[in-house]
Amino acid sequence: MDNNCIFCNQLQHDLTLLDTTENFYLIAEKYPIVKGTILIIPKKHYSCYGAIPKKLENEFIAVKSKVEKFITENYHSPVIFLEHGIEGQTIFHAHLHCLPFNQSLLNIITQQLGNKYTLIKNLSQLKKEFKRLEKYFYYQENNKSYVFEVGRLSPGYIRILFANTLNCPQKANWKTANPNLFTEDLNDLLQRWHSNTNFC
Numbered sequence: 001m002d003n004n005c006i007f008c009n010q011l012q013h014d015l016t017l018l019d020t021t022e023n024f025y026l027i028a029e030k031y032p033i034v035k036g037t038i039l040i041i042p043k044k045h046y047s048c049y050g051a052i053p054k055k056l057e058n059e060f061i062a063v064k065s066k067v068e069k070f071i072t073e074n075y076h077s078p079v080i081f082l083e084h085g086i087e088g089q090t091i092f093h094a095h096l097h098c099l100p101f102n103q104s105l106l107n108i109i110t111q112q113l114g115n116k117y118t119l120i121k122n123l124s125q126l127k128k129e130f131k132r133l134e135k136y137f138y139y140q141e142n143n144k145s146y147v148f149e150v151g152r153l154s155p156g157y158i159r160i161l162f163a164n165t166l167n168c169p170q171k172a173n174w175k176t177a178n179p180n181l182f183t184e185d186l187n188d189l190l191q192r193w194h195s196n197t198n199f200c
């Protein structure tokens, strides 16, 4: 637990909390750029998924596939998963972004970050890459998981990527954006989750 971390301090009783498992929170993104965005967050304070213990892997896989099923069924779209492996984080507590998106961002990401990446299959390989690189950018689409080697990334790189792709730059910075911009999409997700008894 880190006293200065908003994820350590606020999630347990937050309105955006969708569900908990033994070691993870499922949270509706409070400022979603894409409607239906969910965050998977370990309860304990780890810097990124490359730093979480391997013993959480099975639980993590189960949580992730539950989220994928929910998003696919409710937003009728493939799901993309992304994570700042420390670099580019605006909250320094591991969180995986999960969102419905039916375009590939692989070209734009390789244009921006370069094509130095490793395809990985599991958490152990992610942990290995984190140890080797000390920081990374994680991107998953079509069941392929890419760990990019990165230099400096702008804080909130993921949000900027989606805000630019969807042409809504006013939503990029969650700290300065008008919260009203996100209310409707956030409520849509909360309503769908809580009305879907399979997922409560």
Ligand SMILES: [Zn+2]
Pocket (backbone or CB within 6 Å): 001, 002, 005, 006, 007, 008, 009, 044, 045, 046, 092, 093
């Ligand atoms: Zn924390």
